[in-house]
Every structure is written in C-alpha cells, then in structure tokens.
Amino acid sequence: MRRTKLSVMSGRFLLIALLAAMLLVLAGCGARLGPATTTEAPADALVVDIPTIYIDFDADGNATLGGIPVAQLGDALGQDLSSISLDADTIAKLQRLNIQHVQIATRPNGALIFINGKPAPALVWNDAALAALVSTLDAMGQDLGAAGGILPLLPQLGLNIGLRFPVADGKSAIPLTVPDAPFDAVAKADLDAIVAQQPTLPLEINYAPDGSFELAGIPPLMAGMIQGPLAAAKLTPDNLTSIQELGLESVGIRTAPGGLLVSINGQPLPFLQFTQLTELFSLIDLAGAFGSGDSGMLDSLKGPLEQALPLLQQFGIGMTVNFPGQ
Known part of the structure; x- marks a missing residue:
C-alpha cells in the first residue's frame, strides 16, 4: 500500500x-x-x-x-x-x-x-x-x-x-x-504508471531443470533465427542450483521511455531513470572503480548497450526469465 x-x-x-x-x-x-x-x-x-x-x-x-x-x-x-x-x-x-x-x-x-x-x-x-x-x-x-x-x-x-x-x-x-532538471524529472515520475504500462513485445525465456531453455512470446520462425545467438544463455544444473539458493524464481527487464524497470519474482524494483546513455555509462565507470576486479568486463557492456538499448526502448520490449522451482 x-x-x-x-x-x-x-x-x-x-x-x-x-x-x-x-x-x-x-x-x-x-x-x-x-x-x-x-x-x-x-x-x-x-x-x-x-x-x-x-x-x-x-x-x-x-x-x-x-x-x-x-x-x-x-x-x-x-x-x-x-x-x-x-x-x-x-x-x-x-x-x-x-x-x-x-x-x-x-x-x-x-x-x-x-x-x-x-x-x-x-x-x-x-x-x-x-x-x-x-x-x-x-x-x-x-x-x-x-x-x-x-x-x-x-x-x-x-x-x-x-x-x-x-x-x-x-x-x-x-x-x-x-542542475535542477533531474530533480524535476524524478519529482514528476510516477512509478505506479510505469509499472502499469505493458510491453509492446513481451518475451519469455523459460528454463528447464537441465539448464536448457525455450523462448516464448515471438513467432517460431523468428525464435529459430535468434536461437543460435542465444545458445550462450544455456545454464548448467549447478548454475540453476545457485540461482535457486538466491531465491530467484523470475527476473524481468522491461524498457520504458526514460529508463529500465527490473522485477524480481514479479515484484518491481525501483525504476532506473536516465535520459542519455552517457548517464548510464558514467554509472558503469563508477561501479568499475568501486569493484574489486577488472573493470574491463563492465566496459565491454557499453558497446552492446549503445547499439541495442535505443532500439529496445523504441519498441518497448520486455523480457522475463523464468527459472525452475526447487
């Protein structure tokens, strides 16, 4: 409430x-x-x-x-x-x-x-x-x-x-x-309205207990076309055990105008609001500095994000990853 x-x-x-x-x-x-x-x-x-x-x-x-x-x-x-x-x-x-x-x-x-x-x-x-x-x-x-x-x-x-x-x-x-503008943007944001928006293209990745998965929410022909690039998403039973130990049943990621919405087990978390990719990249840089390992892995995310995120936001794509129960 x-x-x-x-x-x-x-x-x-x-x-x-x-x-x-x-x-x-x-x-x-x-x-x-x-x-x-x-x-x-x-x-x-x-x-x-x-x-x-x-x-x-x-x-x-x-x-x-x-x-x-x-x-x-x-x-x-x-x-x-x-x-x-x-x-x-x-x-x-x-x-x-x-x-x-x-x-x-x-x-x-x-x-x-x-x-x-x-x-x-x-x-x-x-x-x-x-x-x-x-x-x-x-x-x-x-x-x-x-x-x-x-x-x-x-x-x-x-x-x-x-x-x-x-x-x-x-x-x-x-x-x-x-600047004052970001304060105004946050003050005007309505998370209830953001959560209520439905993705234009809802996708699902459903994992089986052996770590294999099926892609749902798009026509079979298109699913077959992208099944190859998604092959790396296959998990091992040990991976799934670790995920279950974290209490994860599902993870949802939805693009929306002005940011990203992440849900865990169907519960939306705070909305990540930004207007430019440079804002997101600055946060990646900061996370890399505070991280204990090599920041190169985080830096490698910038290229794919720069190419994919504007397109995903334009089409309002949402993806839910479902894991098998214990």
Whole structure:
C-alpha cells in the first residue's frame, strides 16, 4: 500500500533522526542539493530535510567527516563506520577516471546521483518497490544491517551526501554544483504508471531443470533465427542450483521511455531513470572503480548497450526469465 504520510514516528526512525542530528553537529555540512525536499513532498507528509553531509577521502582512502576521522566519529556515535573508508587502489581508479566527487540526494519518490556534477541514472521508487528491494536483498543473503531499517524510511529522509575524492595531478577541480532538471524529472515520475504500462513485445525465456531453455512470446520462425545467438544463455544444473539458493524464481527487464524497470519474482524494483546513455555509462565507470576486479568486463557492456538499448526502448520490449522451482 502506498504511504502518503507518517502517522507514527517509530523508535527506529527516532534513532535515525538522532544519528543524523549528531552527524550534522560533527560533520562538515553544506547546502542541500537541488530544491528543498519539503517542496516536493505531499502537504501532509513528514519529511526530515538534511543539509549535505560531505565525506572526504585522502589518497589512501581514509575517510573524514568535517575533518574528523570516521573511526573517531564512530566511537563518538557508538557505531562502526570503518566500512566507509576505501582502499588506495579504489582512489587511484577514481583519479584515473577523473571522478572527483559523487553526490547523492534522496527525495520522497526517488534518489538522484551526480558524478562530477553531471546526472547519473536516478532511482524512482514507491513503498512497494523499496519493500521489494529490501526483501530481495535479504533473500539473496545480503546483510543490510541498519540499512535494512533505513531503506523503507528514505521517502521521509531528505538525505544529501557528498563524497569528495582527491583531485589527480594535472586536473582542475570540478565545481560541486548540480542542475535542477533531474530533480524535476524524478519529482514528476510516477512509478505506479510505469509499472502499469505493458510491453509492446513481451518475451519469455523459460528454463528447464537441465539448464536448457525455450523462448516464448515471438513467432517460431523468428525464435529459430535468434536461437543460435542465444545458445550462450544455456545454464548448467549447478548454475540453476545457485540461482535457486538466491531465491530467484523470475527476473524481468522491461524498457520504458526514460529508463529500465527490473522485477524480481514479479515484484518491481525501483525504476532506473536516465535520459542519455552517457548517464548510464558514467554509472558503469563508477561501479568499475568501486569493484574489486577488472573493470574491463563492465566496459565491454557499453558497446552492446549503445547499439541495442535505443532500439529496445523504441519498441518497448520486455523480457522475463523464468527459472525452475526447487
């Protein structure tokens, strides 16, 4: 059910609000990103609009908030904040990509990401999508810790966070400014309407217990034409066992004007909203920098995406991959 107001402030929310207040006292803060959160929320909604909290990293990846090391800040708050710090290799990757800062802002119906002040894909959510995200991550064995309680409260928390990385030698500092247009786009987005849209061409890949699959939703002649290129999609029984252990029964991917919608076990997750492929590519670059392995695999996705995604969006293609039950 869609929640439009917060009638009862739970003890967990009070704890989060108190923690945010302590961070505001101890950390270096700046003006919020974009329009104020309260201007985008329903009139009867309770929203905590928090100024930007900046986290700075040195060349070794050590994080500070307002000049205070996160370890010291964690002791003051009674929280383990060591996972905020990065390693020197990640900082070096960010410098090679000239990524100087990442800014994140949550709003009542979404979250925006800016890399060097330019928009990356935004997330558009509602209560159902956030709940589906929490349950999906939990089913996959991801220990969310306190974040599991924070995620459902994001519509009421106007968080503004800036991550600032050391500028590489020979590079000029990029201003910490962001455009207002992406905030307007997220504020106007309606996830319920996006979910209600039906794909023009719904396709299904149905897996059998032995890892073979059948393609449904298109004429047999066309299915035969693309069966060869799809041969690599065959899975082994071990692959399917791993998928079952993750609790995956189906994965849906649907293109829509302005982004991509992913569903897990029939439950839509937050909508990935973007207007240009360069926004998606910037997020791929960022993921590659934060990843522990070689970023070449992620880079290799750019070419196929550049060719296929505009066509898929134009024709409104949706694909659902169904896995056999246990």
